[in-house]
Amino acid sequence: MDPVTLVSFAAAFLVFAASPGPDNMTIVARTLSHGPGAGIAYGLGMVAGILVVLALAAAGLAVLAQEMGAVMTVLRYAGAAYLVWAGIRLWTAEPVLPAERGGARPGLAASILTGLALNLGNPKMPLFYLALLPNVVGATLAPAQVGLLAAVILAVEAVVIGGHVLLAGRLRRALRTRSAVRRANRVAGGVMVGSGVAVVVAR
Helix, strand or coil: CCHHHHHHHHHHHHHHHHCCCHHHHHHHHHHHHHCHHHHHHHHHHHHHHHHHHHHHHHCCCHHHHHHCHHHHHHHHHHHHHHHHHHHHHHHHCCCCCHHHCCCCCCCHHHHHHHHHHHHHCCCHHHHHHHHHHHHHHCCCCCHHHHHHHHHHHHHHHHHHHHHHHHHHHHHHHCCCCHHHHHHHHHHHHHHHHHHHHHHHHCC
C-alpha cells in the first residue's frame, strides 16, 4: 500500500473520527464526571469496535454484519440504555470535588464495554467501510494492508480521543466549588442522556 493511499485513508478517517457525535460527546462527559481514565476507557472500547468492523470488512463480511439486524439492534439499545442510565445517575448525584475522589475509578470495564457495544451496533460503521475501503484500497484487503490500516486508525483515534480527554480534563480541574461540580455533572449527564437517545434514533 503506497503512502498516498494511507494518507488519503487517514484524512478520511480523521474527518469521520473527529466529527461531533455521541462517541466524542460521551468521552467528554465521562472525563468530566469520572476523570480521564473513564474517558480513555470508553475510547478503548470504541476503538475495539472499529477494529472488529475493519476485520469483518477485510474478511468480506461487512455485508453480513449489516444483515445481522437483530444483534446490532440489541447492542445499540443496550449501550444506549447504559448511557441514559449513567447520565441520569450523574444528573442526580451529590457533587464531589475532584480532589476528594480517591482510589480507583469505578466503571472502567463498563465504559469499555459500552464503547464496544455502541460501535458494533452502529449501523453507519459497516456502511463507512463499504463506502471507503473499496475506493481506497480496492475490493480485497491483504493481512499486511489490514495491519497498516489498523495502525492508521489507532494513530488517528489516539489524537482524537486524547484531544477530547485533555480538554475535558483541563475543564474538570477548574472545578473548584460544589456548585460548579453540580453544574458540570448535570451538563455531562445531559450529554450522556442525549447521546443515548441519539444512538437509538440514528438510522
